[in-house]
Amino acid sequence: MQQTTNLHLSQWDASDRIMREDFNRDNAAVEAAFAARPLAKLIGVTTQASAAQIDLDISKLDYTNYSTFLIVPRITLVSAVDAGQIYIRLNNAAGLYIMSGSYPERFGTCSPADRPGVGFLVLFITDQMTGLWSRGLLFGNSSASCGEINTMIGISRAQSGVPSTLNFYEKSGNTLKAGSNITVYGVRK
Amino acid sequence: MTLNVLICHADGTQEIVVREVPDDYFQADGDDGTAAVETAAQ
DSSP states (O other), X not given: OEEOTTTOOEEOOTTSOOOHHHHHXXXXXXXXXXXXXXXXXXEEEEOSSOXXXXXXXXXXXXXXXXXXXEEEXXXXXXXXXXXXXXXXXXXXXXXXXXXXTTSOSOBOOOOSTTSOOEEEEEEEXXXXXXXXXXXXXXXOSSSSOEEEXXXXXXXXXXXXXXXXXXXXXEXXXXXXXXXXXXXXXXXXX | OEEEEEXXXXXXXXXXXEEEOOTTGGGTTSOOXXXXXXXXXX
């Protein structure tokens, strides 16, 4: 009897006997592989309406079974905006930004609508801190220019309190488009 | 001013609420967003 490459699951040939033990072993292998996967997709949100801000409830993150949460947003704007930038606040509170000072929270984006910027952003949330690493390209609306952003920052739990919401908005209040996506992954302990 | 906010609840539901925010809400970060932007040669 043949087996698959990774989990060694049974691949019966026409001449092979069908054995209950083979099914049980295969199912145990699948169960073990599922339990051992390092990342779990915990939240997957696709926005159903356009809005000036998206508030994502993260109040129920499981800090017992997961050491870190990775938040990967893919947000676009309703209309073309030159060098539009998405900002992120934590707990919707001034002074509790993921980034602060002269480098507020943002990642590459959004303009024009048919040529979106390329942004990569990961938020790290642990039971001790919230941090961000982003890198993105900002595409100009009326020219072929582009800018580059690259930022790392973190705030402690003592500063922020328990994270309850992440708040996404464009720096000038431009509307975030329905169909934007935010995914939260958990890293198992 | 008022702000349309799409709330994505933990149970997967979504709702739009209208929230009153300060007029300088979008400038509250104290930065116009250009400080970290390096414009590449066109």
